[in-house]
Amino acid sequence: MHVVVAGISHKTASLELRERLALDEEAALHVSQELLDEGVACEAVALSTCNRTELYLYGRDSLAARQAALSHLARHAGVAPGELEPSLYSYSGDGAIAHLFRVTSSLDSMVVGEAQIVAQLKAAYQQACDGGCTAVVFNRLFRHALEVGKRVRTETAIGERPVSVSSAAVELALQVFGKLRDHTVLIVGAGETSELTATHLKAHGIEKILVTNRTFAAAEDLARRVGGKAVPFEDLEGHLSAADIVISSTSAPHYVITRERVERAFRHRRHRPMFLIDIAVPRDLDPEINRVRDAYLYDIDDLQHVVEENRSEREKEALHAERIVEQELASVNDWLRSLEVVPTIATLREAVEEIRRGELQRLSNRLSDLTDEQRAQVDMLTTSIVNKILHVPTVKMKEVAGRDQCYLYVDAVRTLFDLDAGEDGEEPAAGDGAAQPPAAAKPDGGEPSAPAGGTVHHLRGTGTEDA
Amino acid sequence: MDQASAILIWLAYLLYAAAFAVFLIGFFTQRPWMNRLGLIVAAVGLVAQTLGIIFRGVDAGHFPFAGLYESLVLVSWAIVLVWHVLESFTKIKAVGLYVMPVVLVLLTIALVEYNPPTGLAPALRSDIVIVHVSVMLVAIGCLYVAGGAAIIYLIEEALLHRRKTGGVLGRLPSIASLDRLIYHATALGLPFLTMGMAAGVIRAETFKVPGWPTDPMVLLSAAAWAVYVALIAGRVRGDWSGRAVSWLAVTGLILLLVIRFAAIPYLSGFHTYGG
Numbered sequence: 001m002h003v004v005v006a007g008i009s010h011k012t013a014s015l016e017l018r019e020r021l022a023l024d025e026e027a028a029l030h031v032s033q034e035l036l037d038e039g040v041a042c043e044a045v046a047l048s049t050c051n052r053t054e055l056y057l058y059g060r061d062s063l064a065a066r067q068a069a070l071s072h073l074a075r076h077a078g079v080a081p082g083e084l085e086p087s088l089y090s091y092s093g094d095g096a097i098a099h100l101f102r103v104t105s106s107l108d109s110m111v112v113g114e115a116q117i118v119a120q121l122k123a124a125y126q127q128a129c130d131g132g133c134t135a136v137v138f139n140r141l142f143r144h145a146l147e148v149g150k151r152v153r154t155e156t157a158i159g160e161r162p163v164s165v166s167s168a169a170v171e172l173a174l175q176v177f178g179k180l181r182d183h184t185v186l187i188v189g190a191g192e193t194s195e196l197t198a199t200h201l202k203a204h205g206i207e208k209i210l211v212t213n214r215t216f217a218a219a220e221d222l223a224r225r226v227g228g229k230a231v232p233f234e235d236l237e238g239h240l241s242a243a244d245i246v247i248s249s250t251s252a253p254h255y256v257i258t259r260e261r262v263e264r265a266f267r268h269r270r271h272r273p274m275f276l277i278d279i280a281v282p283r284d285l286d287p288e289i290n291r292v293r294d295a296y297l298y299d300i301d302d303l304q305h306v307v308e309e310n311r312s313e314r315e316k317e318a319l320h321a322e323r324i325v326e327q328e329l330a331s332v333n334d335w336l337r338s339l340e341v342v343p344t345i346a347t348l349r350e351a352v353e354e355i356r357r358g359e360l361q362r363l364s365n366r367l368s369d370l371t372d373e374q375r376a377q378v379d380m381l382t383t384s385i386v387n388k389i390l391h392v393p394t395v396k397m398k399e400v401a402g403r404d405q406c407y408l409y410v411d412a413v414r415t416l417f418d419l420d421a422g423e424d425g426e427e428p429a430a431g432d433g434a435a436q437p438p439a440a441a442k443p444d445g446g447e448p449s450a451p452a453g454g455t456v457h458h459l460r461g462t463g464t465e466d467a
Numbered sequence: 468m469d470q471a472s473a474i475l476i477w478l479a480y481l482l483y484a485a486a487f488a489v490f491l492i493g494f495f496t497q498r499p500w501m502n503r504l505g506l507i508v509a510a511v512g513l514v515a516q517t518l519g520i521i522f523r524g525v526d527a528g529h530f531p532f533a534g535l536y537e538s539l540v541l542v543s544w545a546i547v548l549v550w551h552v553l554e555s556f557t558k559i560k561a562v563g564l565y566v567m568p569v570v571l572v573l574l575t576i577a578l579v580e581y582n583p584p585t586g587l588a589p590a591l592r593s594d595i596v597i598v599h600v601s602v603m604l605v606a607i608g609c610l611y612v613a614g615g616a617a618i619i620y621l622i623e624e625a626l627l628h629r630r631k632t633g634g635v636l637g638r639l640p641s642i643a644s645l646d647r648l649i650y651h652a653t654a655l656g657l658p659f660l661t662m663g664m665a666a667g668v669i670r671a672e673t674f675k676v677p678g679w680p681t682d683p684m685v686l687l688s689a690a691a692w693a694v695y696v697a698l699i700a701g702r703v704r705g706d707w708s709g710r711a712v713s714w715l716a717v718t719g720l721i722l723l724l725v726i727r728f729a730a731i732p733y734l735s736g737f738h739t740y741g742g
Binding site: 160161171172174175176177178269270271272273290293294296298302305306309310313 | 623627628630632633636637639640641642643644646704705706707708709710711
């Protein structure tokens with residue numbers, strides 16, 4: 001069994017293609033369920049954000065799973081599979097798990113270190129889980145992935161420094177004022193970045209927003225959008241002394257606020273610090289303002305520079321994050337390997353039990369003159385022989401569970417007893433059988449031997465009941 | 468008893484060193500809980516030091532402020548105490564990182580200059596002297612913390628004005644919170660400084676100490692007092708920028724350090740207890 005991921009992201013596909021492939025909640029669940037119904041996978045999660053659409057599948061044949069994912073995504077988006085093919089990436093096994101971990105760690109994001117992806121993945125998983133599309137493997141794998149995302153965020157500084165102009169401005173304002181509640185921001189000129197910055201500031205608790213513009217109507221318009229108050233442009237100087245943060249983005253060809261104006265404003269401010277952001281080109285604020293005591297002036301170039309610096313800082317942190325992903329991959333791999341053993345033992349026991357019952361059935365005519373007691377004894381005898389024969393292989397399989405070469409044993413057993421061929425006809429049943437025991441054994445702590453032990457008990461129970 | 472005291476002071480010293488290490492690691496790895504851990508470790512150190520001081524006092528039979536060892540142990544104790552009180556009030560991150568080195572330096576000097584407890588010189592056997600010393604301790608603790616905060620303020624202000632936003636800037640407390648810390652610590656320390664100086668004057672007058680008004684230590688203390696009065700007055704009236712306030716706090720700190728390490732041991736005619 002393999003974990004497979006197939007999808008497109010901002011790295012491989014244009015925005016247009018991403019838009020077409022985007023799955024809303026309902027569509028995501030629908031696609032997952034279709035893939036389960038087709039039998040190419042026994043667990044599925046669809047993740048769709050503005051930067052990626054990905055299908056995570058757990059199935060026996062990774063190639064078939066990939067092809068199914070491709071055709072479903074293409075059909076849903078209404079594009080030819082051939083058209084989608086070049087943009088589609090897919091990984092299986094370790095590669096797929098590593099990819100999932102990198103996605104939740106935001107290492108694969110457009111802005112490395114962004115925080116939204118964890119919530120998005122959580123929602124996607126939750127929905128698949130509620131829709132019955134996940135079982136043991138994905139329940140564990142996705143929870144683990146969310147933990148990895150959390151670990152990366154707490155153990156590295158990957159999301160620490162802001163990487164957009166508006167959030168960098170807010171960060172600097174926080175460095176000056178500590179907290180923004182009880183502070184006033186004055187917006188001069190109704191530009192888009194100033195609106196964005198004002199929204200950011202508001203999210204950080206700033207309550208009083210003043211907006212001013214040469215045309216009062218535009219000021220009123222912006223004030224309404226950001227929940228502030230429009231003030232006449234003529235009173236700029238009066239409001240300047242009340243403002244702790246000034247954001248300027250007018251299209252004026254000359255300085256709107258000069259050093260003298262700021263100095264005059266400070267006379268009424270009792271020297272509380274003032275943070276001024278100039279996002280206009282040409283500049284609105286006299287660079288000399290930065291020389292005024294307690295005034296901190298940042299223009300668009302300064303902020304860009306901050307953003308650049310923070311970006312390279314995040315890239316450095318991303319290397320730490322990659323190491324965490326590697327560690328986590330190793331730990332989840334141990335568990336996955338042991339998981340392969342569990343259904344194999346289960347199927348082996350089922351197959352042998354099938355033979356035993358078949359043989360008893362076949363001989364039922366000849367055994368018809370036996371008393372019920374004698375028949376029960378024959379039943380017990382055969383069961384006991386089967387259990388004795390299977391005891392050593394079961395123990396040995398449990399021993400190798402979690403080891404590197406355990407897949408060799410799994411393969412050998414499956415080939416020798418032809419377990420895969422027998423399973424094709426009754427996929428759902430086998431899927432169930434594989435899914436239940438470890439789930440039951442999960443509270444034991446997930447030791448490699450614990451789920452295996454759970455399986456054996458479970459099957460023995462069923463065996464005697466049937467007999 | 469003296470042995471117990473010495474062991475406790477050493478224990479406090481080691482705990483402060485450990486707290487400093489924790490703060491340092493926390494500063495570079497950006498773990499907020501490290502700051503809390505450091506505070507707890509330092510608080511345990513403070514308890515050990517308090518017990519050490521009490522044992523020392525019991526052993527010597529008097530309030531242990533005589534000699535360089537005892538006075539430095541007391542000063543460092545006062546700084547840690549004041550810092551803990553201010554930290555719990557103002558909740559400013561990373562101040563421990565700047566307080567701990569000062570405390571460690573003072574305690575290192577103290578431990579190097581260790582001397583066993585002795586009886587008190589006759590001139591120091593007076594209630595007013597004890598009041599003078601204990602009130603001064605609180606004042607010095609506060610004003611050292613204010614001076615430390617002012618140094619960080621000046622560094623941070625320069626970084627912000629020069630747009631050096633990478634590196635340590637994000638790990639420093641905000642400009643506004645440092646400004647508040649300087650103000651609060653000075654506002655708390657100044658009344659104690661005033662009381663301590665008043666007690667000193669009363670004592671000098673009652674014992675008719677000759678020439679005390681022109682003693683270098685007294686003059687320097689008066690200068691420091693004036694600096695702090697100016698700081699508070701200017702800050703309350705809003706005349707002075709945060710930078711000016713910080714420079715005043717640093718000036719005051721320098722004066723206090725000169726008094727402690729130059730005036731008391733070498734220049735002063737009557738503050739002989741400092742050794």
